[in-house]
Amino acid sequence: MSFGSPRNEGNSILATIQRHDKLSEFIHRHKLTSRESEIFCLIALKGYTNMQIADYCVISDKTVKNHIVKIMNKVGSRSIRKVLSNLILDLLTLPSSETV
DSSP states (O other): OOOOOHHHHHHHHHHHHHHOHHHHHHHHHTTOOHHHHHHHHHHHTTOOOHHHHHHHHTOOHHHHHHHHHHHHHHHTOSSHHHHHHHHHHHHHHSOOTTTO
């Protein structure tokens, strides 16, 4: 089962990040790589499972898990749910660079 093509949807994921200042700030502040950013957005914005991410990115499930662990370490959280909670708090509280 295919959930999207990196060529087609990958650009839309990157465009989504670029359109949202607070999401970009979150990713930049935590120094996520482009692949980590892509995987994080597939979880946060599309609700993809690890298997769906693996299929979408054409990588193994284990590689997806490794990227998620790196994301959690960079954000300083023990679960991806806590990382998502941190993002939501940022979205609700941090001023956007457009309003500064």
